[in-house]
Amino acid sequence: MSNPAQTVHILGLGSIGSLIAHCLRSLPSPPPVNLLIHRKTLYDELAQAHWTLGLRVGEDGPLQKRGGFGAELVPATTSREPIQNLIVAVKASATVAALKPIQHRLGPTTNICLFQNGMGQVEDLNSCMFPDRKSRPTYMFGIMRHGVYLRSSTEAVLSGLSGSASIGIMDEDGEACRSSRQDECRGPGSPRELLDVLLRSPILRCEHLEWKELYENQLFKLAANCVLNPLTAIYDVRNGEIKSNLDMRPLLQNVLEEVSLVLQRLPGIRELPDDQKSRFSASALERLTMDTIEQTARNSSSMREDIRKGRMTEIEYINGWILRRARELQIDCPANRDLMERVLDISRSTRRG
Numbered sequence: 001m002s003n004p005a006q007t008v009h010i011l012g013l014g015s016i017g018s019l020i021a022h023c024l025r026s027l028p029s030p031p032p033v034n035l036l037i038h039r040k041t042l043y044d045e046l047a048q049a050h051w052t053l054g055l056r057v058g059e060d061g062p063l064q065k066r067g068g069f070g071a072e073l074v075p076a077t078t079s080r081e082p083i084q085n086l087i088v089a090v091k092a093s094a095t096v097a098a099l100k101p102i103q104h105r106l107g108p109t110t111n112i113c114l115f116q117n118g119m120g121q122v123e124d125l126n127s128c129m130f131p132d133r134k135s136r137p138t139y140m141f142g143i144m145r146h147g148v149y150l151r152s153s154t155e156a157v158l159s160g161l162s163g164s165a166s167i168g169i170m171d172e173d174g175e176a177c178r179s180s181r182q183d184e185c186r187g188p189g190s191p192r193e194l195l196d197v198l199l200r201s202p203i204l205r206c207e208h209l210e211w212k213e214l215y216e217n218q219l220f221k222l223a224a225n226c227v228l229n230p231l232t233a234i235y236d237v238r239n240g241e242i243k244s245n246l247d248m249r250p251l252l253q254n255v256l257e258e259v260s261l262v263l264q265r266l267p268g269i270r271e272l273p274d275d276q277k278s279r280f281s282a283s284a285l286e287r288l289t290m291d292t293i294e295q296t297a298r299n300s301s302s303m304r305e306d307i308r309k310g311r312m313t314e315i316e317y318i319n320g321w322i323l324r325r326a327r328e329l330q331i332d333c334p335a336n337r338d339l340m341e342r343v344l345d346i347s348r349s350t351r352r353g
């Protein structure tokens with residue numbers, strides 16, 4: 001990917017966006033990486049850091065700096081250059097607002113890879129920005145299982161190397177690139193080319209999953225986020241403390257029991273044979289969540305960080321998404337509702353204060 005048309009644009013420089021930007025610029029013969037920045041203060045801070053981003057592996061690991069980034073201040077940019085590859089790492093709730101100013105640069109040949117927590121963003125993008133099927137970009141999804149947080153706007157901390165990521169490609173029907181379209185999927189500027197670049201990073205440890213498997217993994221990650229994110233935000237603790245805190249265990253189990261009831265009734269899951277559906281049982285989700293807690297024990301979750309920094313959280317795309325599906329399926333989910341309300345209350349008071 002040395003052709004400037006193959007530039008990877010990154011929208012959102014929180015912990016995930018910074019990690020991906022850093023990993024891409026760490027590759028041998030790295031692709032051009034262009035940072036699309038909304039906040040003038042962040043743009044100025046990066047300019048002061050001579051357009052470098054730092055990453056520490058482990059809290060006390062050495063600071064590894066990477067540079068050579070392009071950058072555009074999005075609201076002010078006059079560029080009309082079409083965007084071929086876009087990685088979206090803004091908060092789920094900010095997706096449409098963040099993409100609107102660059103809408104004229106996106107089209108059916110754009111590859112948009114969403115590296116976000118939560119579910120429902122593609123539905124939002126399609127209804128608000130791409131109502132016409134023919135104008136829609138190719139969507140890819142990334143699931144991030146790394147524990148990573150920002151120590152400052154130009155320094156990310158990866159809590160360890162035990163995390164991993166998964167990526168998959170949807171076609172316009174919501175299915176993976178079919179085998180008959182593999183060539184189309186692999187050509188220059190194709191989603192597969194973007195995927196191959198991401199797969200090369202030894203730190204990201206990305207695996208490629210077919211759509212069905214990716215969708216299931218999104219739901220597993222969502223289940224873990226439904227407990228980990230709100231609990232760490234409400235109790236103001238690091239991820240690992242959930243495991244040792246016995247008070248939180250019953251709450252965790254109640255939330256996952258409701259999540260399990262909802263997930264098992266979703267299209268694509270409810271048709272599965274019983275032995276495969278059992279991967280969505282409450283006890284299976286609890287085991288997966290415990291694994292995530294262990295792998296990211298030293299991390300401060302994104303929701304806890306949002307609350308501490310007085311920013312909006314993604315709760316409506318995590319527990320909120322479960323509650324919307326539950327309403328359609330007429331399943332009562334009091335534990336999820338309660339967690340969401342508590343996070344919204346704390347968020348309102350910290351954002352006011």
Ligand SMILES: CC(C)(CO)C(=O)C(=O)O
Binds near residue numbers: 301
């Ligand atoms: C995996 C986990 C829970 C890591 O903290 C995360 O996704 C987050 O913080 O949002």
